[in-house]
Amino acid sequence: MKVRRSDRLIDMTSYLLDHPRELISLPFFVRRYDSAKSSISEDLAIIKRTFNTRGLGRVQTLPGAAGGVQYLPGVSQSGATDFLGMMALKLAEKERLLPGGYLYLSDLLGNPTYLRMIGRLIAALYVDQQVDAVMTVATKGIPIAQSVATCLGVPFVIVRRDAKITEGATVSVNYVSASSSRIEKMELSKRSLPEGANVVIVDDFMKGGGTIHGMHDLLKEFEAELVGITVFAEATFAGQRVETEYTSLLNVVAVDTHASEIKVELGNYLDKLAAVTSDQA
Amino acid sequence: MKVRRSDRLIDMTSYLLDHPRELISLPFFVRRYDSAKSSISEDLAIIKRTFNTRGLGRVQTLPGAAGGVQYLPGVSQSGATDFLGMMALKLAEKERLLPGGYLYLSDLLGNPTYLRMIGRLIAALYVDQQVDAVMTVATKGIPIAQSVATCLGVPFVIVRRDAKITEGATVSVNYVSASSSRIEKMELSKRSLPEGANVVIVDDFMKGGGTIHGMHDLLKEFEAELVGITVFAEATFAGQRVETEYTSLLNVVAVDTHASEIKVELGNYLDKLAAVTSDQA
Numbered sequence: 001m002k003v004r005r006s007d008r009l010i011d012m013t014s015y016l017l018d019h020p021r022e023l024i025s026l027p028f029f030v031r032r033y034d035s036a037k038s039s040i041s042e043d044l045a046i047i048k049r050t051f052n053t054r055g056l057g058r059v060q061t062l063p064g065a066a067g068g069v070q071y072l073p074g075v076s077q078s079g080a081t082d083f084l085g086m087m088a089l090k091l092a093e094k095e096r097l098l099p100g101g102y103l104y105l106s107d108l109l110g111n112p113t114y115l116r117m118i119g120r121l122i123a124a125l126y127v128d129q130q131v132d133a134v135m136t137v138a139t140k141g142i143p144i145a146q147s148v149a150t151c152l153g154v155p156f157v158i159v160r161r162d163a164k165i166t167e168g169a170t171v172s173v174n175y176v177s178a179s180s181s182r183i184e185k186m187e188l189s190k191r192s193l194p195e196g197a198n199v200v201i202v203d204d205f206m207k208g209g210g211t212i213h214g215m216h217d218l219l220k221e222f223e224a225e226l227v228g229i230t231v232f233a234e235a236t237f238a239g240q241r242v243e244t245e246y247t248s249l250l251n252v253v254a255v256d257t258h259a260s261e262i263k264v265e266l267g268n269y270l271d272k273l274a275a276v277t278s279d280q281a
Numbered sequence: 282m283k284v285r286r287s288d289r290l291i292d293m294t295s296y297l298l299d300h301p302r303e304l305i306s307l308p309f310f311v312r313r314y315d316s317a318k319s320s321i322s323e324d325l326a327i328i329k330r331t332f333n334t335r336g337l338g339r340v341q342t343l344p345g346a347a348g349g350v351q352y353l354p355g356v357s358q359s360g361a362t363d364f365l366g367m368m369a370l371k372l373a374e375k376e377r378l379l380p381g382g383y384l385y386l387s388d389l390l391g392n393p394t395y396l397r398m399i400g401r402l403i404a405a406l407y408v409d410q411q412v413d414a415v416m417t418v419a420t421k422g423i424p425i426a427q428s429v430a431t432c433l434g435v436p437f438v439i440v441r442r443d444a445k446i447t448e449g450a451t452v453s454v455n456y457v458s459a460s461s462s463r464i465e466k467m468e469l470s471k472r473s474l475p476e477g478a479n480v481v482i483v484d485d486f487m488k489g490g491g492t493i494h495g496m497h498d499l500l501k502e503f504e505a506e507l508v509g510i511t512v513f514a515e516a517t518f519a520g521q522r523v524e525t526e527y528t529s530l531l532n533v534v535a536v537d538t539h540a541s542e543i544k545v546e547l548g549n550y551l552d553k554l555a556a557v558t559s560d561q562a
Binding site: 005006007009010011013014017018046047049050051053054056098099100102103104105106107110111112113115116138139140142143146147149150153154155156157158160162164165166167168189191192 | 286287288290291292294295298299327328330331332334335337379380381383384385386387388391392393394396397419420421423424427428430431434435436437438439441443445446447448449470472473
């Protein structure tokens, strides 16, 4: 039975949002709605325009037999600026301050609305690159990895400091936690990453970068390629960082435990987004 | 500037999908699209019909000054049956078998497409109830909790066996791991759950139910209420279960390490879904 345009637009929107970066052939939609290819093309033109106007990302049509349509999640510079400004205020709430100058983040990283946006922001940096997996380390990085992976339409893998029996054979590396100068161990299930995989590394918080560097080393053990590193927040670190090429959404510039003050600025994210967006134009 | 119907339908679909269970007032859409309330009502009637036909869930309009429109994620009995059948086959793949009869699940629980559907299935059981948070225990339960919480539009909280300094003050309980008979400890950040919160507990795998029971005990310490328990997979357990009221998506009936065979059946999920769905009708 033929489907009306309004119904097609609603279902196509939902379908595209659920299948980011997947190349969907036009005949798929022709069959799904029992409609002419020309009607589907018109639908897609409308969706493309609305997604663009509303800052939902790009809808790209690739011509030819191997072609189709693809939804590439994205975020506008103003949308990202507003969200990060709001997050910076949240991160600076003095109730977050824990003994030792640590910050409580679990409420932010357990909030699906924030996570969806964090995922969209980070994914927007890599959406035009070949990405096969997102990697993080347990525990707090997991929700971020899941959000980014959902947006990029790829799996995510979890590195652990205490791999359990349910991981099977693992590959491990030692790393130096730059903030504590201790040598630690992290491991990843052997079957979780194929050789040559292109990987985005994400984490919640970076100080010296030792943990991130450990994951970078793990990638080499798997003969996998690093696409990029993005953390939710970096903190000013007195020593020398072991990873220097990374993106941060937020920057915790100073934590004063006596005055109960946390100073938060935006990280280098907006510059990175601007660079990626100008490449797309 | 007035927005055309086609543009409104696309943006509203995206907006509703991004804000599950949130009551959105009609004036919000009237302003967003500079359109008449009658047009918005017509749009919503179309969206309601399409969501229903396509098994995307229900769109509910509540009349009156405090009213508005609400998207309630759902899944059809046939959609759930197909998905669980496919998952049962995946879970029975003999390559999953690990020493000791454990099963490797990390690939399934690191796949955003599966997780989206798992989240939708579990959320569908609780969508008409008051839910304030989803609870799980680190590590493998986290992606499930995040998916369910995303679908229900509520935060998720993570119980840990090894709470870190970044959790702040915690409340802990001891629990007996029924499969190993050892006494273990789990803890949850004190500020993560408000008193009286209504909580759904989820986890990846349940044998004796000791871990789940520990979370149930934690809820009592927080004076929180249990709404329900759902696990991705249960395994046949020879002893007596400490939790008897739960839903399982899949049931690992037998694991034969010698013959490398895993026997998987559907859990009791479909019955529970049928009961919930008949209440809605």
